[in-house]
Amino acid sequence: MKAKVIVMPKQSILDPQGVAVRDAVQHHGLPAVKAVRVGKMIEMELDGAFSEDQLHEICRDLLSNPVIEDYQLIVE
Amino acid sequence: MKAAVLRFPGSNCDQDAHLALRESGVDVDYVWHKDTSLGGADLIVVPGGFSYGDYLRCGAIARFSPIMPAVKDAAKGGALVLGICNGFQILCEAGLLPGALIRNRDLHFICEHVRVRVENYETPWTNAAVTGSVLRIPIAHGEGSYTADDATLRDLNRNRQILLRYVDARGAVSPEANPNGSLENIAGICNAARNVFGLMPHPERACDPRLGSADGRIIFQSVLTHLGVRAAA
Numbered sequence: 001m002k003a004k005v006i007v008m009p010k011q012s013i014l015d016p017q018g019v020a021v022r023d024a025v026q027h028h029g030l031p032a033v034k035a036v037r038v039g040k041m042i043e044m045e046l047d048g049a050f051s052e053d054q055l056h057e058i059c060r061d062l063l064s065n066p067v068i069e070d071y072q073l074i075v076e
Numbered sequence: 077m078k079a080a081v082l083r084f085p086g087s088n089c090d091q092d093a094h095l096a097l098r099e100s101g102v103d104v105d106y107v108w109h110k111d112t113s114l115g116g117a118d119l120i121v122v123p124g125g126f127s128y129g130d131y132l133r134c135g136a137i138a139r140f141s142p143i144m145p146a147v148k149d150a151a152k153g154g155a156l157v158l159g160i161c162n163g164f165q166i167l168c169e170a171g172l173l174p175g176a177l178i179r180n181r182d183l184h185f186i187c188e189h190v191r192v193r194v195e196n197y198e199t200p201w202t203n204a205a206v207t208g209s210v211l212r213i214p215i216a217h218g219e220g221s222y223t224a225d226d227a228t229l230r231d232l233n234r235n236r237q238i239l240l241r242y243v244d245a246r247g248a249v250s251p252e253a254n255p256n257g258s259l260e261n262i263a264g265i266c267n268a269a270r271n272v273f274g275l276m277p278h279p280e281r282a283c284d285p286r287l288g289s290a291d292g293r294i295i296f297q298s299v300l301t302h303l304g305v306r307a308a309a
Binding site: 020 | 132133136137140168169174175176178179180181182183221223224225257
């Protein structure tokens with residue numbers, strides 16, 4: 001089983017990396033791209049007993065910082 | 077008084093902090109991150125560096141080190157806890173200080189002397205200064221942009237927990253004087269109880285005029301004064 005965690009900077013938080021990437025994308029001839037935000041994806045392989053609550057706990061406590069980031073958990 | 081300087085894999089300002097304290101006449105020991113006791117230290121320094129390679133987020137993994145429960149207990153018990161640079165990031169991740177530090181506004185790693193203004197001298201960390209006095213201290217970080225939600229920021233201001241702000245040569249808070257995009261030019265904050273202090277500038281690197289500035293001594297002098305210790309001449 002696999003769990004994917006997508007971690008993104010909160011909307012209210014300035015994402016200077018996203019701004020730099022947006023500028024580069026526009027510079028590469030794609031002015032239609034108006035905004036870019038850069039986050040990360042964490043993939044975990046699971047084998048054995050676990051609960052979704054435990055996964056959410058690890059997402060909140062370790063994999064993301066709720067002060068600045070939101071996460072989305074996808075269990076496949 | 078006794079001080080402890082924590083060491084994580086990737087800490088690189090531990091020796092500077094140790095030296096700065098030793099030269100102030102403080103009995104100081106290193107404490108490895110896998111230890112679980114701080115040996116009754118009155119002052120705990122979480123030094124700068126790149127703990128755990130800054131993997132995941134700066135300070136995110138160090139926060140779960142075996143020594144951290146002891147640091148939290150000590151903070152709860154009133155011991156002084158000082159987080160410098162990566163140490164500040166660790167204390168925020170650990171929830172000992174509010175807010176977070178994110179990528180610098182211009183994405184660059186910045187290594188230069190900056191000016192910071194003391195915003196509140198009635199603390200264990202700044203009592204040797206005068207409110208409004210400006211210190212010249214170096215910064216060296218890629219993720220030093222302080223951020224917090226509006227409610228947190230309001231509380232920080234109301235409780236006078238913002239101890240240092242980046243300022244220009246005239247001592248004024250201005251966008252140009254803000255090296256990294258920190259909210260309200262914040263360079264250092266303390267907790268509501270005043271015993272936990274985190275700052276991005278490196279006072280331990282500014283303790284000898286031969287290195288460009290000795291203004292960092294004011295922070296260590298304040299701690300000694302607070303703890304009732306006379307500093308070595």
